[in-house]
Each structure stands twice: as C-alpha cells, then as structure tokens.
Amino acid sequence: MLFNSIHFALFLPVVWLLYWFAAKNKLQRQNRLLLLASLYFYASWDWRFLLLLSFSILLDYASGIQIERVQKKSSKKIWLILSIGINLGFLGIFKYFNFFSETFADACHLMGFKTHPLLLNVVLPVGISFYTFHGLSYVIDIYYQRIKAEKNLVDYALFVSFFPLLVAGPIERATHLLPQLKKVRTFDYKNSVNGLRQILWGLFKKMVIADQCADFADTIFNHYAGFSGSTRMVGAFFFTIQIYCDFSGYSDMALGIARLLGIDLLRNFAFPYFSRNMAEFWRRWHISLSSWFRDYVYIPLGGSKGNTFTKIRNVFIIFLLSGFWHGANFTFIFWGLLNALFILPSVIFKSNRNYMEIVAKGRTWPTLGEFTSMFITFCLAIFAWIFFRSPNLNSAFNYLNGIFSSSLFSKPEIFPKLLLLQVGIMIFIEWLGREQQYGIERFASKWPRILRWGFYYVLILTCIYYAGVEKQFIYFQF
Secondary structure, eight states: OOTTSHHHHHHHHHHHHIIIIISTTOHHHHHHHHHHHHHHHHHTTOTTHHHHHHHHHHHHHHHHHHHHHOOOHHHHHHHHHHHHHHHHHHHIIIIIHHHHHHHHHHHHHHTTOOOOOOOOOOOOOTTHHHHHHHHHHHHHHHHTTSSOOOOOHHHHHHHHHOTTTTTTOOOOOHHHHHHHHTSOOOOOHHHHHHHHHHHHHHHIIIIIIIHHHHHHHHHHHHTGGGSOHHHHHHHHHHHHHHHHHHHHHHHHHHHHHHHHTTOOOOOOOSOGGGOSSHHHHHHHSSHHHHHHHIIIIITTTTTTOSOHHHHHHHHHHHHHHHHHHHOSSHHHHHHHHHHHHHHHHHHHTTOTTSOOSOTTTTSSSOOHHHHHHHHHHHHHHHHHHHHHHSSSHHHHHHHHHHHSSGGGGSOOSOOOHHHHHHHHHHHHHHHHTTTSSSTTSSTTTTSOHHHHHHHHHHHHHHHHHHOOSOOOOGGGGO
C-alpha cells in the first residue's frame, strides 16, 4: 500500500476516525488499533511477509526480556548474539545470499574453476532492512542498560511495525518511540494541521517533482550511449533531485501521518543539499540511518578518536556498511567508498563539526563563500549518485566518460523547461523554510487566509494533475 495510492487515501481516514473516536483516551485501545492497522498495511504488500515480521518481533521481544532477566554477563551476551545473529542471518539470506553466491562463482571463474552459483528464488520482503535495525537497536540498548525491556508485547510490536515508518523508516529508537506508546494520546488540532501540511508537501515532492524527474532520469540512464555529455549531466541532476524528493517526500508523509495520530517520529532529512561540506551533508541526509551507524558502529569502534589510521579505518567501515545496507551490488559499495573519500579530509583535519547550524541562519541569502561551498558539495553528491543509480560499475564509468568529454558543452537533447521551473520553485520554497522542520511548515503563514489556502489548493491540484500510475518509493527496495 503506497502513501500516494487510492488504497491508502481510504485507509488513513478510517484509521484516523477509529483512533480518535472509537479508541479515544484509551491507551490499550489506541495501541491495539494501530497495531492491527499496521499489520493490515504490511499484509497489503504480501500477507506472507507478516510471518517474517512476526518472527522478528517475537525474537527480539523475548531476547530483550532474557537479556534483562539473566544475571551473568556471559548469558546476556549469548542472548544478544542470538538475536543479532538470527536477524542478520535472515537479512543476509533474503538480501545478500545471491550476491555472495554470484560473487564467489565469478571469483572461481577468474581462477580457472567452473562453477554455477546457487541462487535463491525469493522475494525481498519490503522494509526488512528497516524493521531489522529497529529490533537490533532495541536489544543492544537493553544489553548496555540504556533502556528496560518492554514487557507489553502489543506495545513492542507496535514500536517495530508502526505503519508510517514500517517500510522505509525513519529507523526509530526504542528510547524515543516506546515512551510515547506508553502514554494516552489526545487530539491536538494544531499538531494535526501541521501534520496535514507536511503530508501535502511530501506528496508534492513525490508526485510532482520526483516522479517527473524519474521519467527523464530513467530515459537518459537507460539509453545513455546515445546521449551527449550535457544530456547525461541533465540525467544525473534529475536523479539527484529525484532521490531526494522521493525519499524526503516519503519521510515528510511518514512524519505527517504520525503527527495526525499524536506521535512524533525522528526527523530523517534536514535540507541536505544546502550543506557546505560532505560531513554536514551526512548529518542531514537519512539522519536516522546515519545516526544509527554512528551510535552502534562508529563510536564503539572509537569514532574520531585515536590515531589517523584508526580514524580512516572507522570512516571507511561505516560508509562501506552504509553502501552495503542499500543493496547487494558493487555500485552501492563503491558509492559508499566514494562518500568515505569525500568526508575523510574533514575528519582528519577535525573540521567535520564545523557546520552544525543550517546555512545562512537568520539571513535571507548565503554569502558567496557559502554558496560556493554548497555548489561544490552538491556536485560531489551528483557524482556519487551516478554510481548509486547505475546498474553496474561498468555502466557508471561509461556514463561518466561521456560527461567528461567535449560534448558536455553541447546543447542537451533533453531539457524540460517546465520541470526545471518546478524544481526551482521547490528548492526556493525549501530554502525559505530551511530553518523549520520541513519546507512549508511556516511558509505563507503570514499571508491572508485566502492566499494561504490558495497556495495549499495549488499544491493539491498540482498533485492531482500529475497523479497517474502509482510509482513506488525508491527506498522500498532497500
């Protein structure tokens, strides 16, 4: 069930009405209703996926209780390793088994041995990477005594499977979400209106910007051999905008839907394309995943402490894992390593914490130096996204060969002016709202009511105009 589908447009109002009227001020009713809604939401993809999700929930629920109950450190570690091992084992089988099998067969072929890879004909369960990381952080936090084990199975199951975040995040922490599930939620009109605005902005970014950019990016990337370097640059630009508007649009919708239900989810994007270096970019892009790897991998390895070798090693480990998390393809691994190279200078020279506030805070426009830094960072992101988008490394390098040629300065064969104008309007609105949680949180708030509502209706009608084939969100494949 897609957020941008008719099915979901019928599903959400029903859940909302039952939640605030049938389950009003009754905590367990609210949680049971949300859990049933979440399970139905997930089953709408494929009911068989529920079996794996349910097993994962029960495994981590029981493991958390046992880790807290047993006294010996060694026994706690056994339960922790059991939970992590089984979770990663399932993730490995469904997501990475064929990749490793094919890679092993290719390696044998290079050494002169003939072998056929053993491949599994299995469908990747939607959202498995996200809910697996929910459970892993939960049991790890219990092991290190950051939280207590949750005894209420309904509450824990809801924490893992809450439908706004289930299939593409944000990756929640038990320390943040579980306490909210232990308290009765009461209806808040202002919070709900804020949620609706965020949903609308997310829909606009997905349906109007991302889906249109996808059409042009797919055409150019899939047939790049017949296009000039300038057209390939246009394709790379459109994919850069597509992946941002697609994923941040999903996150806006997820956070907005949760707000309608009185729940606050972790922020996942903070205007990353306005970053002044790659360290800042990664603090603002897919925040829940970046912070997960920081807290559960990078810092335990020593983080930025220690000698230069340790810093370099830790940076490469975390970005290698980040790339591999996105998919079983060498393009993702290379993309991760590229980002490690981009961020490494700021880590070595201790400038990775230079830009903690949003650019040009309190000012309308950036300085020339800030604009130059943002432009360079944006170009580095475009370069890396080419590997992320390409089906294999050979295609990525061939794509780049055309860009770094004299044809880069020719007139592009594809240059959709209307879409570029729409992208420019979206960027301008986000620039004006960059100090807020999302682009239109306070945009037009001081306008007369008729103009403000006129702006909202323009967004709604534009989304309806571009509605057509329901396109999945990019991160559903991860």
